[in-house]
Amino acid sequence: MFPHPQARVFAAGTADDLTAQALTDRIEHVAERLATLPPGPLFCGMRNDLVSVLRYLGAWHSGRPVALLDPELPGAVLADLARRFRPAALLGFANAPDGPLRRPADGPAPHPDLALLLATSGSTGDPKLVRLSRRAVLDNAAAIASALSIGPGVVSPTSLPMHYSYGLSVLNSHLIAGAAVVLTDDSLLQRSFWNDVDAYACTSLAAVPYQYTMLQRLRFDRANHPTLTTLTQAGGRLDEALVKEFAAQADRFYVMYGQTEATARIAVLPPDRLADKPGSVGVTVPGGRLSVEAGEVVYHGSNVMMGYAHTAADLALGDELGGVLRTGDLGELDSEGFLTITGRLRRIAKVFGIRVNLDDIERLLHDAEPAAATSGDDRVTVWTEGLAAADRAALARRLGAELRVHWSAFDVRSIDRLPLLSTGKIDYRALESLT
Amino acid sequence: MNHLDRLRAVFRMALNLPADADVDGLEYRAVPQWDSLAHMALIAAMEDEFSVMIDTDEMIDMASFAKAAELLEKHGIGATAL
Numbered sequence: 001m002f003p004h005p006q007a008r009v010f011a012a013g014t015a016d017d018l019t020a021q022a023l024t025d026r027i028e029h030v031a032e033r034l035a036t037l038p039p040g041p042l043f044c045g046m047r048n049d050l051v052s053v054l055r056y057l058g059a060w061h062s063g064r065p066v067a068l069l070d071p072e073l074p075g076a077v078l079a080d081l082a083r084r085f086r087p088a089a090l091l092g093f094a095n096a097p098d099g100p101l102r103r104p105a106d107g108p109a110p111h112p113d114l115a116l117l118l119a120t121s122g123s124t125g126d127p128k129l130v131r132l133s134r135r136a137v138l139d140n141a142a143a144i145a146s147a148l149s150i151g152p153g154v155v156s157p158t159s160l161p162m163h164y165s166y167g168l169s170v171l172n173s174h175l176i177a178g179a180a181v182v183l184t185d186d187s188l189l190q191r192s193f194w195n196d197v198d199a200y201a202c203t204s205l206a207a208v209p210y211q212y213t214m215l216q217r218l219r220f221d222r223a224n225h226p227t228l229t230t231l232t233q234a235g236g237r238l239d240e241a242l243v244k245e246f247a248a249q250a251d252r253f254y255v256m257y258g259q260t261e262a263t264a265r266i267a268v269l270p271p272d273r274l275a276d277k278p279g280s281v282g283v284t285v286p287g288g289r290l291s292v293e294a295g296e297v298v299y300h301g302s303n304v305m306m307g308y309a310h311t312a313a314d315l316a317l318g319d320e321l322g323g324v325l326r327t328g329d330l331g332e333l334d335s336e337g338f339l340t341i342t343g344r345l346r347r348i349a350k351v352f353g354i355r356v357n358l359d360d361i362e363r364l365l366h367d368a369e370p371a372a373a374t375s376g377d378d379r380v381t382v383w384t385e386g387l388a389a390a391d392r393a394a395l396a397r398r399l400g401a402e403l404r405v406h407w408s409a410f411d412v413r414s415i416d417r418l419p420l421l422s423t424g425k426i427d428y429r430a431l432e433s434l435t
Numbered sequence: 436m437n438h439l440d441r442l443r444a445v446f447r448m449a450l451n452l453p454a455d456a457d458v459d460g461l462e463y464r465a466v467p468q469w470d471s472l473a474h475m476a477l478i479a480a481m482e483d484e485f486s487v488m489i490d491t492d493e494m495i496d497m498a499s500f501a502k503a504a505e506l507l508e509k510h511g512i513g514a515t516a517l
Contacts, residue, residue, distance in 0.1 A: 072467075187464070187471040191495045210472065217475055219491050352472070390454075397451055406472040407451050 002138060003027075003057070006152045006178030011050040012196045013184075018050075030058030037064075037088040041110060041117060041315060043081070045071030045092035046163040048185045052092055053162075053171065060134075064088070065110045065315065067117035067129060068163045070404060081127060086312040108316035114306065117315075118165055120260050120355055130260050131306040131315070137172060140263035140303035143285040144169055145177035147268040148204075148232065148254060154179035155227075156204045157197055159188060159211070166234050166353065169264030170206045188214055194225065201227040208235030208353035210378055212242050222249040234258055234265070235353030237341065237377060240278060247274055257281030257341060261325050263303040266290070267339050280338040290339055297331040297339065300324050349375030351409035356380060364402055365395070372418050372426045374435065381435050382412045438485070438513030442504060445484050449477035463498040477503075485512050 009018045018026060034042065034055075042059045046052045046068040059066035067087070069078075075095035082090060082097060086107070090096050115134035119127070144150070150173055158181060160167030174181045182200045186193040188211055197205070205228060207215070212233065222228060231246055234256040247253035253274060258265040267290065269282030284290045288301035300323055307320035330343040347358040358373040361380065365371040372383045382395065392412035400407030419430040436444075446458040450468040463469055469477075474497075478489050481503065487510045489497075497503050507513060 187474075189471045189474050189495055190463075190498070194495070214471060214475055217478070218494060221491075393451055406470060408472050408476060 002060070002141070002172075003175035004178035007175045008180040009050065009053060009175075010180060010182045010200055012157070012182050012186075012200070013192070014050075016050055026054055027057045027061050030054045031062040034058050034062055034064060039109060040086055040088035040312075041065040041067055041114075043067045043069060043085070043087040043090045043093075045069060045073070045090075045094065046161070046168075047071050047092065048158040048162055048167075048183050050183055053183060055091055056162075057175075060115060063112075065114045065117060067119075068168065069093075069119060070161070070163050073404070074401075077127070084127075084311045085129070085309070085315070107312055110315040111306070111318055113318070114315060117309065118163070118168070118260050128308045128310050131309050131317070132263055133306055133319070136263045136303045136305065138176065139287060139301070140169065140265055140285070141172035141176040143287050143301075143303065144173035144265050144268075145179075146286050147265070148173065148230070149252075150174060150177040150179050150204075152178040154204055154230075155182065155200055155202045156180070156206065157182040157184050157193065157200070157202050159193075159206055160208065160353075164353065165260040165264040166206065166208065166258070169258075172264075189218070197225055197228065203227055204230035204232065206232045206234075209233070209238045209242075210352045212238055212246060213378075216242060216245065220246075220249065230254070232256060236350040239377070243274070243278075247271070255281055257339065259299075259325070259327055261305045261327075262288075262299055262301065263305070265303075266299050266301075266327075269338070273338070277338050280334075280340045282339065283337050284339075290333060290337065292331055292333050293326075295330050296345055297327040297329045297341070298324065299327060347373075347375075349373075349380050351375075351378050351380060351405055354405050356403055356405060356409075361399065361403070364399070370418055372428065372431060374428055374431050376435055378409065380410050381431070382410055383418060383431055384412060384414050385418060386416060387412070387414045438507060439504060441484060442481070442500075442507060445480045446477065446500060446503075449473060449480040459500055461500045481507075485510070487512070 005020050009023055042064055044055050044066055056066055071092055072094050075097060078093055079097040113133040114131055116132040116137055117129040120130055156170055162168045162171055171181055182196055184196050229251040231250040232254040252271040255269040257267040265285050267282045267284050269280055291298045302323055304321050304323045304325040309315055328345045329341050331339050331341045333339055349356050349358055361373040362371060370385050374381045395412045396407040396410040399410045419427040421427045443458050447456055450473050452468055478494055482489055493506055497506055
């Protein structure tokens with residue numbers, strides 16, 4: 001049953017502590033109101049608050065597909081999404097377009113298995129949605145709960161946005177296992193966040209690499225938050241020194257690997273293997289299987305997406321992948337089935353847990369000046385030809401705004417001439433050697 | 436340049452704001468430029484500029500420009516200037 005009868009949702013800073021029956025009642029109430037909307041997917045600006053969670057679960061309960069998106073999406077991006085996907089309603093967005101929505105033409109209804117739509121990146125150059133079935137969401141939530149030993153005693157705050165697959169997986173894995181989630185939109189850098197961690201006796205915290213860097217900077221001390229026994233990490237490679245530092249601060253530290261295309265989680269490293277499998281992202285979650293084909297990591301499991309969607313018509317499509325996901329990551333499996341990620345097939349960088357396509361960045365800058373993009377850990381280096389310092393700062397701001405990623409992810413540099421290969425293409429290796 | 440002007444310059448640099456931006460009324464997370472990542476950059480830049488060590492409590496209490504100015508005073512910088 002989803003949510004599990006013992007699942008609890010606490011809205012931090014309010015008296016809204018929804019346990020078992022109260023949560024079910026509220027979900028059913030929202031589902032009834034959503035039933036008055038015309039058919040089609042619901043588009044939700046997903047904040048870490050009770051209204052958003054009830055909308056999501058209400059849509060789930062009523063069998064209506066729901067897209068959980070960044071509530072701060074720029075108006076133009078949201079308008080483009082609405083034009084292409086013809087949602088029944090846009091709820092909870094800061095920059096919702098004016099005027100009534102265009103009604104769906106007499107197109108086919110969304111596929112009955114389709115439950116959830118997520119975006120893969122903040123990029124405007126890559127506005128497709130991932131189609132996830134009801135079964136994929138439930139199976140992955142249950143697999144995560146099993147791999148991380150999540151049960152009724154576990155309490156986690158929402159430390160990540162829930163329109164992001166890792167953040168949503170925290171909610172889903174807790175709801176399915178009868179655990180508790182504390183809804184807060186505060187950041188790890190706010191006293192209120194830590195007050196809530198203590199007030200609700202949180203036991204587990206999920207974070208991506210840049211947040212661990214922050215926690216280190218904050219001189220995070222477990223002794224100040226004695227209830228916090230478990231830390232989890234996904235969203236890109238975490239520096240080994242930080243893994244060691246935080247593993248020493250937690251009873252259990254989980255290094256994990258996943259993709260939105262697999263709902264969220266693909267592999268988890270059991271904490272007791274952290275020491276003898278350094279650099280590994282662990283073994284497949286229960287029910288999944290991993291293989292490496294011509295260097296590429298391939299995942300097999302019921303949590304693999306049905307496929308991508310670019311328009312409303314795609315929402316009617318059935319399962320196109322048959323449970324097999326070519327991840328685009330390069331990796332190695334050892335004899336015990338432990339996976340180590342060694343690189344990317346395509347030109348994709350991961351910054352602050354968000355995927356950014358390097359070719360999209362170059363296309364965005366095409367009108368401005370010659371530019372090339374290369375990547376490192378949590379950093380994209382943008383190479384320009386002779387751009388002044390003030391213009392480079394402005395360029396970082398512009399990229400941050402357009403790609404919905406913090407500007408400090410973009411290290412804009414200037415060189416005299418971009419190095420070229422004999423084919424006339426940009427010599428990325430030469431650029432990478434300069435970083 | 437007095438310490439407040441230096442603090443304003445640090446804010447503009449760390450938050451990647453234009454050189455003429457008014458920063459005196461800024462509050463953490465009230466503007467998109469001052470998010471958690473920028474906050475870390477800001478703390479580091481303040482430590483460099485004023486040669487101070489900002490501790491954990493100060494870091495999570497520094498929720499506005501005014502609080503940042505107070506924090507400097509607490510560290511004995513420009514105590515008479517406000």
